[in-house]
Amino acid sequence: MVAISVDAPEVTRQHCQKLGFTYTFLSDPNAEVIRRYDLLHQGGGPKGADIARPAEFLIDSTGTIRWINLTDSVTVRARPEQVLKAFDDLKPAAPSGA
Amino acid sequence: MKRRWNFSLWAGFLLVVLGLVSYVTFFVRFPITRDFPWANLLLFFTGAVLLGKGLIQSFRQPELYRGKILGSILAAVSLAGIGFFSYGLFYLVRQLPSSAAAPRLGQKAPDFTLSDQNGKPVTLAELLASPSAGTAGARANGVLLIFYRGYW
Structure with a gap:
């Protein structure tokens, strides 16, 4: 699980410490990657800052995108069970009960 | 009254x-x-x-x-x-952008290099090579990229 936002590493570090997040948080202060993924929300942030729209991509080990969630509302995000199911669907039909 | x-x-x-x-x-x-x-x-x-x-x-x-x-x-x-x-x-x-040109299902995810919260550069290729580096006990060989609006 990897998070990406336009915030500086310092801001992100404080945010992670505050909330106890241990996974990788990446900083894209100039929104280069966000632009490359066409996820820029111009003027969507505080004081009209350009930020990323909410989006989730699940990428398998070959680098292929296997699941995408592009919400149409800021208040609606992927739920944990959706994400877990997407991860489960990644696995080639593993024998159950293993 | x-x-x-x-x-x-x-x-x-x-x-x-x-x-x-x-x-x-x-x-x-x-x-x-x-x-x-x-x-x-x-x-x-x-x-x-x-x-x-x-x-x-x-x-x-x-x-x-x-x-x-x-x-x-x-x-x-x-x-x-x-x-x-x-x-x-x-x-x-x-009022969200349409993101019509966003990567699609089945496409290769565009690679990138970005700094993590400790200032260390991280590439997507590295993350894919060791998916469990991001989180302990990963359920499968995959990387979930979550784009956040930011922390404010």
Whole structure:
């Protein structure tokens, strides 16, 4: 699980410490990657800052995108069970009960 | 004869105010009340019914109930508040870019290099090579990229 936002590493570090997040948080202060993924929300942030729209991509080990969630509302995000199911669907039909 | 305090007006107004503040302060924490604000709409509806009842009492039986002027003001403020809430939650939050050129299912994810929270450069290729580096006990060989609006 990897998070990406336009915030500086310092801001992100404080945010992670505050909330106890241990996974990788990446900083894209100039929104280069966000632009490359066409996820820029111009003027969507505080004081009209350009930020990323909410989006989730699940990428398998070959680098292929296997699941995408592009919400149409800021208040609606992927739920944990959706994400877990997407991860489960990644696995080639593993024998159950293993 | 002393006129009665118009309870319905105030109860209705308070419910509407509660509906306005409780989304951001409380209901937004739970997906079931966040994705669609039905709990807040229920508060608005109940508040509006009580306000309506109070107003009818004030205007039909002014000798018995107070609140013709105050009730009208409370109702107008409530209506404006509900309008503001609806505009924000049903229109503003949906003003997202179309992202028509975003990578699609089955495509290769574009590689990138970005700094993590400790300032260390990380590439997507590295993450894919060791998916469990991001999180302990990864369920499968995959990387979940989550784009956040930011932390403020």
